[in-house]
Amino acid sequence: MVLNGRRILSNVISSQDDLHRRFGGVVPEIASRRHLEMINPIIDEALARAGVALTELEAIGVSYGPGLVGSLLVGVSTAKALAYALDVPLMAVNHLEGHIYANFLTGVVIVFPLLCLVVSGGHTSLIYMQNHGELTVLGRTRDDAAGEVFDKVARALSLGFPGGPAIAKLAQGGDAVAFSFPRALMGEEWQMDFSFSGLKTAVLNSIRREKEQGRQVKLEDLCASFQAAVVDVLVEKTALAARRYAVRQLLLAGGVAANSELRRSMFCRMEEEGVEVIVPPPQLCTDNGAMIGAAAYFALRRGRLAEPTLNAVANLMIDGA
Amino acid sequence: MLFLAIDTTTAVCSVALGREGELLAEYLLNIKKTHSQRLMPLIISMLRDSDVDRHRLEGICVAVGPGSFTGIRIGVATARGLAHGLSIPLVGVNTLEALAGAGACYPALLCPLLDARRSQVYAAVYRGGASVLETVEPPQALSLDELGRRLLLYSGEVIVLGDNLPAFREALAPLLGRRYREMPLPSALNRASYVLQRGFVIWREEGPVPLYALNPLYLRLPEAQRRLPEQ
């Protein structure tokens, strides 16, 4: 429950990580089933925590993509039915855009134009935002998302799922230059896209090589070196874009934005560029309803209402492309 | 009691409106397009065309499966969303049992069947002719061969119902010989009016299902779970 796009009244999250852990990743059918079980109870819990009656709701926002179509359909179907039953406007929110709007819930004054870096298990996108609803993707990953590579490396090291927090923790005690991993597309100044599959292969090869030679993989060093390679690319590409588009603010978003090394490094580098970095608190970095509520509020102000024909769009692009 | 009924568990997307013993409206699309796009517009236009304000609805019946996992979820999520928002009760109806209602007056074995892929069907067997359907074989996922073996255990005519009977005819017709009958097409489709009809019976006998407890009848575990070794 979000008031006027800025104030969180409640933000209830039912995480499925436990459910998917033994499969080493999200199983779409299992996720869809669980979402359907949880969606109505979680709506009631959010209302109760906010002290709001269902009939007091003034609008509903729903994420309609990108993502797993089965999961999206549960949300979209529920939201359309609920909005019709309550006779309130419905807004369809791009999930990625939702991540960006988590920053509007931080209380910091936000000044357009600005730059956003969305990094999660599904996305790595650098976005130029001129105003609400005016977003241009400057670069995106050509293969794996940053968070996805964290998960895959974690799986190869049997660190469990999701992999980000485990790797970040191990990396704290490691030597970030112990292994030299590639930083793809780094030298190419004109290029704002990302590529992480080469890095993933290099890391997996290192793990195999160490094992073949009978050496104990020095987990801390490997994690620190891997994390540094990801962070370096993210930070340098962002710095490049910040300079080229002369922005004053950078909004970090997505699950990987909770990574403390990324935050630290980004703050340092952006300070040099004179750019203010805004990061949501960790609980607003991972997927949550409040960020969708914030984005929906600004969509409503622009009169962007969804039709009853609204469908889930698994590969929804941010600039409508 | 004015009820809305929804069935999106098969290729048919259908909604109906009625009271016990009275069907006011039924809208049906069988165009193999996504139910997600069509379901709410169908409900909205049916209510509008029937001059029924959404707040006059007193209950919702929904087909909970078996059928397409995605279709089931679209129907159940929509029904739950409407029931939640309108604060009205819900009734879940088994898709096969609803379909068997089409042949309830015949003193025969009624065998609704749907394609379950992976060389299986979702099927059930009921005995019609009396005032209530008698369950002979409960809804299950099984091969056509196995279904045929089961049907041979019972006597009498077998009326098969479903939206894809030609696909099953070859396996069942020779086996059952003169006992084999097909329900003609319009009545052989899953449709919301059958769900409505069956829903009223359940409503009378068992009452509504609490909102959170209205869950799908998948009849199958997710693929990933089925492949998991026994623990």
Ligand SMILES: [Zn+2]
């Ligand atoms: Zn996300």
